[in-house]
Amino acid sequence: MSILEVSNLQKVYTTRFGGNKVQALSNVTFTVEKGEYVAIMGESGSGKTTLLNILAALDRPTSGKVLLEGKELSGIKESEMATFRRENLGFVFQEFNLLDTFSIRDNILLPLVLNGAKPSELEGKLQPIAERLGIADLLAKYPYEVSGGQKQRTAVARALITDPKLILADEPTGALDSKSTDDLLRVFRDINSQGQTILMVTHSTKAASHASRVLFIRDGEVFHQIYRGDSTNEQLYQKISDTLTLLTTGGEKR
Amino acid sequence: MKLGLFFRLAWSNIKKNHQLYVPHILAGTGLTAIFYVMLTLANDDRLRKIKGGYAIPSIMSIGIAVVAILSVILVFFTNSFLMKQRTREYGMYNVLGMEKRHVGCIMFMENAISTVTLLVAGILSGTLMYKLCCLFICKMLHVNTILGFYMKTEFVLKTVGAFAAMYLVAFLWNCIRLARLRPVELLASAGVGEREPKTKWILLVIGLATLGTGYFIALTSKTPLKAIPDFFKAVILVIIGTYALFLAGSVAFLKLLRKNKGFYYRRKNMVAVSDLLYRMKQNAVGLASIAILATGVIVMISTTVCLYMGIDATVKNYFMEGDADMIIDGRYIYDIESTNEEGLTERMFGYIPEEEILGMADQVLSRYGAKIASYLTLRSFEDTICFTDGKARLINVNSSFTTLPKGTIQVVIVPLEDYNRMCRDNLVLADGEIGWVGISDDSGDLTKELPSEISFGGTTTYRLGPEAKHFPLMRNEALSTGYYGFVVPTVECLDSIVNDLNSTNDGDFWYYNHPDLRYFIRLDGVKEISERDEAVTDWGNRRSTQEFRELVQAYLDKLEMEESAKPREACLWDTSWDLKDELLGMYGSLFFLGILLSLVFLFATALIIYYKQISEGYDDRGRFQILQKVGMTQKETKGTIRRQIVIVFFLPLVTAVIHMIVAYPVIRKLLMLLMMPNDKLFLLCTGLTVVAFAFIYMVIYRLTARTYYRIVR
Numbered sequence: 001m002s003i004l005e006v007s008n009l010q011k012v013y014t015t016r017f018g019g020n021k022v023q024a025l026s027n028v029t030f031t032v033e034k035g036e037y038v039a040i041m042g043e044s045g046s047g048k049t050t051l052l053n054i055l056a057a058l059d060r061p062t063s064g065k066v067l068l069e070g071k072e073l074s075g076i077k078e079s080e081m082a083t084f085r086r087e088n089l090g091f092v093f094q095e096f097n098l099l100d101t102f103s104i105r106d107n108i109l110l111p112l113v114l115n116g117a118k119p120s121e122l123e124g125k126l127q128p129i130a131e132r133l134g135i136a137d138l139l140a141k142y143p144y145e146v147s148g149g150q151k152q153r154t155a156v157a158r159a160l161i162t163d164p165k166l167i168l169a170d171e172p173t174g175a176l177d178s179k180s181t182d183d184l185l186r187v188f189r190d191i192n193s194q195g196q197t198i199l200m201v202t203h204s205t206k207a208a209s210h211a212s213r214v215l216f217i218r219d220g221e222v223f224h225q226i227y228r229g230d231s232t233n234e235q236l237y238q239k240i241s242d243t244l245t246l247l248t249t250g251g252e253k254r
Numbered sequence: 255m256k257l258g259l260f261f262r263l264a265w266s267n268i269k270k271n272h273q274l275y276v277p278h279i280l281a282g283t284g285l286t287a288i289f290y291v292m293l294t295l296a297n298d299d300r301l302r303k304i305k306g307g308y309a310i311p312s313i314m315s316i317g318i319a320v321v322a323i324l325s326v327i328l329v330f331f332t333n334s335f336l337m338k339q340r341t342r343e344y345g346m347y348n349v350l351g352m353e354k355r356h357v358g359c360i361m362f363m364e365n366a367i368s369t370v371t372l373l374v375a376g377i378l379s380g381t382l383m384y385k386l387c388c389l390f391i392c393k394m395l396h397v398n399t400i401l402g403f404y405m406k407t408e409f410v411l412k413t414v415g416a417f418a419a420m421y422l423v424a425f426l427w428n429c430i431r432l433a434r435l436r437p438v439e440l441l442a443s444a445g446v447g448e449r450e451p452k453t454k455w456i457l458l459v460i461g462l463a464t465l466g467t468g469y470f471i472a473l474t475s476k477t478p479l480k481a482i483p484d485f486f487k488a489v490i491l492v493i494i495g496t497y498a499l500f501l502a503g504s505v506a507f508l509k510l511l512r513k514n515k516g517f518y519y520r521r522k523n524m525v526a527v528s529d530l531l532y533r534m535k536q537n538a539v540g541l542a543s544i545a546i547l548a549t550g551v552i553v554m555i556s557t558t559v560c561l562y563m564g565i566d567a568t569v570k571n572y573f574m575e576g577d578a579d580m581i582i583d584g585r586y587i588y589d590i591e592s593t594n595e596e597g598l599t600e601r602m603f604g605y606i607p608e609e610e611i612l613g614m615a616d617q618v619l620s621r622y623g624a625k626i627a628s629y630l631t632l633r634s635f636e637d638t639i640c641f642t643d644g645k646a647r648l649i650n651v652n653s654s655f656t657t658l659p660k661g662t663i664q665v666v667i668v669p670l671e672d673y674n675r676m677c678r679d680n681l682v683l684a685d686g687e688i689g690w691v692g693i694s695d696d697s698g699d700l701t702k703e704l705p706s707e708i709s710f711g712g713t714t715t716y717r718l719g720p721e722a723k724h725f726p727l728m729r730n731e732a733l734s735t736g737y738y739g740f741v742v743p744t745v746e747c748l749d750s751i752v753n754d755l756n757s758t759n760d761g762d763f764w765y766y767n768h769p770d771l772r773y774f775i776r777l778d779g780v781k782e783i784s785e786r787d788e789a790v791t792d793w794g795n796r797r798s799t800q801e802f803r804e805l806v807q808a809y810l811d812k813l814e815m816e817e818s819a820k821p822r823e824a825c826l827w828d829t830s831w832d833l834k835d836e837l838l839g840m841y842g843s844l845f846f847l848g849i850l851l852s853l854v855f856l857f858a859t860a861l862i863i864y865y866k867q868i869s870e871g872y873d874d875r876g877r878f879q880i881l882q883k884v885g886m887t888q889k890e891t892k893g894t895i896r897r898q899i900v901i902v903f904f905l906p907l908v909t910a911v912i913h914m915i916v917a918y919p920v921i922r923k924l925l926m927l928l929m930m931p932n933d934k935l936f937l938l939c940t941g942l943t944v945v946a947f948a949f950i951y952m953v954i955y956r957l958t959a960r961t962y963y964r965i966v967r
Contacts, residue, residue: 079889086885097880101450101528109519111885119519142450158884 003165003197004032004055009064011050011220024050025061026220032166032199037192039211040201041240043248047220048201049170055199056168057085069165086111090159090167094174096151098143098158104150105139108157115162129157133187149180156187160196167191169200173207185210205244209237218247260356264363267343273868273961274339278332279372281861282417285325286376288854290413291384292318298404301388305789306395306839313843321854326420328858333424335865337431345435358429365428369421373414380413381405387846394562394842395835451535453509457502465495472920477658477735481923488920492913493546500542504534525881525894526901533870533902540862541906547855548910548951549917552943554855556914557921558848560939561841564932569834574676575726578630578774582802583826584611585771586810603768606809612773614805615827618798622786624779630675633745634727635667635752635769638735644705644715647758648767658735661703666693666727667740667769669748676774677723681741687719689741694729700738712754716742772826784831802827860954863903867958871965878966895966903955911944 009028012021025047032038042048053059054066057073066073068088076084090111091097098107108130109122117125130136133153138146143154152172159167169188173181181204189210192198200211208214210233216224224247226239268275296314301307347357385403392399468491475484508531512518518527534541570576584605612626619625638649641661649662668676670683681689688708690700701718709715725739742748752769777783787798878891886894922936 079887082882082885082887082890091883091885093883097883099528099877099880101532101877106524106528110524113519113524114521114885114890116521117519119516122515122519144449 002031003034003036003069004199005065005067005070006030006055007065007067009051009054009066010062011047011054011059012062023220025054028064028217028220028222030215030222030225032197034197035192035195037188037198037210037212038200039208039214040199040217041203041205041208041214041244042217043203046217048203048217051217052168052170052201056089056091057081086115087162088165090162090164092152092155092159092167092169092172094171096143096148096155096175098151098154100143102143103139104135104141104143104146104154107143107154108139108161111158111162125161129160132190133157147180148176149183152176152180152184153187156184156191160191165197167196167198169198169202171202171204172200173202173204181206205237205240208240209233211236214240214243216243216247223247260359260363264360264367267360267364268367271340274336274865275368277861277864278336279368279375281328281332281857282368282372282421283375283379284857285321285328285854286373286413286417287380287383288850289318289321289325289416290377290380290409291387292321292850293409293413294380294384294404294406295387295391297406297409298388300400300404301391304392304395304397304400306397306835306837306842307391308789309840309843310391313840313847317847317851320851322416324854324858325417328861329417329420329424330427332861332865333421333428335869337428339869341431341435344432348435354432354435358432361428361432362425365421365425369418373417376417377410377413391842391846394846395838451505451531453506454502455506457498458506461495461498461501461503463495464491465499468492468495469916472916475920475923478923478926481920481927485917485920485924488917492916496545496909496913497539497542500534500538500545504538505531508534521890522893522897525886526897529874529877529894529898530901533898536870536873537866537902540866541902544859544862545906545909545913547859548906548947549913551852551855551859552910552914552940552947553917553921554848555852555947556936556940556943557925558841558845559943560925560932560936561837561928562845563939564935565834565837565841567932567935568837569830572728572828572833573830574630574774577726577776578830579777579780580775580829581826582611582615582773582775582828583770584608584773585768586806588810605771606806608773610809611806614802614809615773615775617805618802619777619779619783621801622779622783622798624777624783627776627778629773629775630672632672632676632772632774633669633748633769634672634772635748635767636665637755637767638662638664639755641704641708644708646708646710646755648755663703663736663738665738665740666725667742667748667751668725669745670741670743671745673722673725673739673741676726679723681720681722683719683741683743684717685743686714686716687743688716689719689722691722691724691739691741692736693725693727693739694737698736700736703736710751710754711758712750714750714754780831784829787829787831789835796829796832798829799827799832856950856954859951860958863954864958864961867962868965871962875966895963899959899962903951903959907948907951910947914940914944 007029009025010023011025012023014021028047028051040048040051050059054061054073057076060074098104099110102110105126108126112122112125126139127136130139133156135150135153135157138150138154143151146154152175156172172188173184176184185207188198188200192212198211200207202208212228214226214236215222216226224243226236226243228236231239292314295301296311296318298310301310344357344361347360348354381403384405388400388404468488471484471491472488475481475488508527511523511527512531517523573579573581586604586606588602588604590602608631612629616626638658639646639662640649640659641663642659649658670681670689673679673689674681683689692698692700704718706718707715708718722739722741727739729737742751748769752767756767783798787796789796874895878895881894882888882891918940922933925936
């Protein structure tokens, strides 16, 4: 069963005075199955961010549909949108977006609290996730006291704690060193293997090579996709590199 | 050439940062203007000459000191705020290749532009304001308006010099900061998170102790006379306590809230509590200052308005509840140089015969077209007495006493004859009986406090008899003891009681007390005399007063007395029109000073709030953006912002109101000292002031909150 269906998505930006029109997405169609780990790749300006914003319901498409578990995103009222996002989606950002005024614990618990969870339930949900992500010892610390990798794991924990249907990750390794990147990608593999659906936007080949499927976007369209199949990370890495080379040197659509 | 470039850069910087510079210049303009106005008020000879104007210079001098201190604080506050906001920019210039000396030049230009602007604007608006102030003062003192502009280069130069010096020092301070600036650190420091505030336990304890003590002193201050030192002690303690508690108490309280999981982990509270925690760290001092300034405004305005509004009541109260227009005293004092070894002078009293003194009064009054319509003679004796087991003794009340012995009361003793006339009563007293009445709010039922047989130190004992009618006399309530009127059967009784009481003097006093002899006079032609009777020079020196004094002096000089006797003092000549003008002058000037100082305080408050909003706005923007990304709705975000702002805003106001409520009793006692016993009026004035201040505060809040929302969004 597909958890996310994107069909004929189009997004046109109009400049301020209505003169020029910029087509950010021209025709994007794809689906994500439950439990999948999908990476979306593309160069700057390819429409990745626009796509992610629409999937995150932060932006509305000019035309086309996005269905999350069969429910159309554009059919949700503006007033209910934030609640919908909070209950169904989890976010991981490049810049972590942790609040300095909160301890690691409170940062993770924030979405739950916003959902109106009972104070007594919080600890029970927090502990297993914190342990799985290896930050159980850091809970009392503050974001400025921990490393970048630990911050990003905190952010992942925050995304996971509401049991979202889909995790949307925007360049999650962008601000990390290589060791932290490896750690984080392992974490993603790990939570994915336990059934969590992940959609990651990245332009890091390494990050993408951990996914079960890689979509390539160019000029606002899905240009190509690679399934992992039986390949190892290294093999997938090679395939992605090849595709990227093809992309940049201007190959034809297959 | 180069200078032109710096000037252009500086000018464009100011324009770009108008959000910071406009309030800075406005505040500077306001301070300069008010300082100039006060300086001129204190030295304008034309004002000194108007009726009641004698009080203006001395009262304004106090104001100048306060404004000067506040100006220094505010100038440095705005300067350091500006510098903090712009350090990045200056660092950037440095990084882009400008030498620090060049950056200094730009800084100097910016300072020069803003300072010159605010000084010119300040002097101009100050001159206009001065004109308005003169009109206002003349209105308040009920005199004809002084016309014409008044401007003296001396005051302009002094004002400009003082403020230019302040801004120059501030600029030099900035230069030192600039010299120490390391641009690399500056650029890197942006990403470093802010540490969580620690609970300062010692400060918390100090705050609780000082505030508690201050409140305690204010609430338990017993007598009006003690209220003066008590009030100042309490003020200092409360100021310290307010700062300490805003700094430490707020953090401790919020942390306590955070510890309470059931409260903290709720949608409404979590973000608000933790944000407030950080906000308090940055703003505790500012908020405490606002609370203190707000309290200051409320106290100043409510008391001065109350005094001013109560002038008529006070005058009425002084002149037999409005039944008399003037009081003269038939008693005179003379000293006899003693021939004994100690060489002590003996002070004696004598009375000028009734027809003589009233004749002299009529003589003076007739010159102004007034004459005595009716009068009332009152012999009385007034003092503080302590009763132990029904035996009385005199108490020497001086400023150094701390507690009065139990059984201390103040009394006015009046013979029956005078009482019946004064109160239009038909009281009958048996021989050896004393009528009594409680005449202040603190007076209880005297028959319960005293045994039925009392003595005044002599052999005669008296019985407490029937309760009399209220005495319409001016009460001295400085001691807050019970205040009673005694009615004794005859004038001789009064004399013997005074004699007896004098015998209880165990060397505490160097003089003997004598009964007063006062004439409460009603006039025909009060209006005429009050208009024609001019002020001669200073304090209470009306022409009629002088004329009467001269007549009495001449009379005393002709008296045949012992050779060594020297008549010392002419008789009292108290008139309602003179008292009214004196009070108008004094309370009017105080009221006016209250308004000017409140203006400065409001400037300070608005400035602190405004700058706080801006600096917080930039800090909070990032935080709220993250919150929205994590899934907080716009509505929730707005609600959170509003809740925080409201708490931060109204905390100082609520604090000020609480301070005022606690200070109320002690201020009331202070007002009693100033002959202002009207409780209801003071309550009304306080209430209205609080409401008015809250309204102005709300306006400031609305205006500055807009800026905040604009930044956060």
